[in-house]
Amino acid sequence: MRILLVDDDKACADSIGGVLRDEGFVADHVTTLADATLSASLAPYDALLVDRMLPDGDGLDWVRERRRAGSTVPILIITAERDAVDHRIEGLNAGADDYILKPMPLDELIARVRAVMRRPVATLDPVLRAGNVTFDPSNREVRVAGKPLRMPRRETCIFEMLIRRCGKTVTKGMLEEGLYSFEDEVSSNAIEVGIYRLRGHLLGSGATATVHTIRGTGYVLDAPDEPITLPEIPREVPKAALVAAQVAVVLSSQTESPALVPAAIAASLPEATPSETATAVVAAVLAVSLAKRGEEI
Template identity: 65%
Template sequence: MLGPIIRILVVEADRASAKSVADALNDKGFVVDTAWSIEAARDAVSVAPYDAILTERVLPDGDGLDWVREQRRAGRTAPILIATAERGAVRHRVEGLDAGADDYIQKPIPMDELVARLRAVLRRPSATLGPVLRAGNLEFDPALREVRIAGRPTRMPRRETCILEMLIRRAGKTVTKGILEEGLYSFEDEVSSNAIEVGVYRLRGHLQGAGATARIRTVRGIGYVLESEDATPIRIPSAVMLAAKVAAALSSRDGATFPALSPGAASLPQPEAHVAALAAALALSMTQLN
């Protein structure tokens, strides 16, 4: 099964080199943002969630290793790979790993190896990524990057899977279109005005076709919310409520008076009026039998 889209931040002082790495990772299916300084990297992580970060050490405004320590102190747990052109000794690599990096690699690095290393650090235990997320009979396993409906693995394109992950992580809460766009596209991507609507429409088709009990509700002008069937409030028709009041009054041994009808009850829709009248007649006949 294709996994969801993975968003990477590349922090590289040389803009041409950063673009080359970003283009290569884009070709592999990653969404990539670039930053050319520690300050720009700080801005990026403050507005977008990243699945992994690739940074070099020598940056215009400081040592990338200090920024790694800063990220770990701030509680950010995204895997970080440090890339350096220095022919460093073992102590440099140890220093990088002790600072909180997940990998320390020597530049230049073949792109296939870089992709493999990224995928390796992204294969983290479920305890780190969190438990399986559920909404109704729909499940998303962050560790396996797998969608299951009624226990059966379900295939869907990466973009729709990414939308699903963002919705199910906030199940029951409204997710704005802006948040969905941030998770799907890099800052440089050109996004069509209806891209999110199309993605949600296709995701709905996958969920309904596979028999998911969770539903995506549109919050007009704001975004979307994933709701499970068991969390959807049950609407009791007004005819049923009226019939229940009639039945309670007519079957009362204390001779309770007929319940007053509210203005709304006097103008029930035609089908509900018929139901209420039938229920009242049935209740009356039952009291007469007693």
């Protein structure tokens, strides 16, 4: 989730930006209303944190302009200069979703940001679902069939963007805009790597939700009606090898970069022993080779 912080107090902005990033948000920081307008026109933000006393005007006037233009993005005013009751009332009546006085406990600020971001769907179940996979935005927890699925922050962020638009195509550009700030250096295949690692986690955990590549467009999270089941495993064949082979075949048919398959295989077998991992790699290579050979026949 991406947030724009508009504040000319560098020390305060650094503190707020740091805690936002620690909590899994992507944070952009600008110091003027002109830059805020430009940033809001370039990136889709999930919330705006706006100071009042800025070098080129009152942040509250900017909030009024946003609301008159039809923006429904949650906006939180953060200020130390205008803290009287009538100022807070003015801010809320102008369109702010919350009015917070500096200095504030940063954990409270995070809680307030999450609260205003939940309001548009307050009447719905806050837990998002796709097949047997659930995602709870309040604690950013992914579960497969009720069991926690622990993933690195980047894959979790990608999964959140996909599950929020389950069944709809999410373009590579949308993922980049939601995952990286203007200051981040993004490699050309960063999204592809993240997607393949996410697929490995989902497939390895028995998730029925799968990520499909829409070539030339983006990705879509799909949840089939029928659960995915593994075939009966003969005793003489290590389960890790069969799981790896299945993952490899699926990924090799969905991705344009088969070289990225080993990373997904490793993610799909977090509890495998070294010998099982070695067997899995061999099985994966054979499975991809046979799959490609079958396509040529």
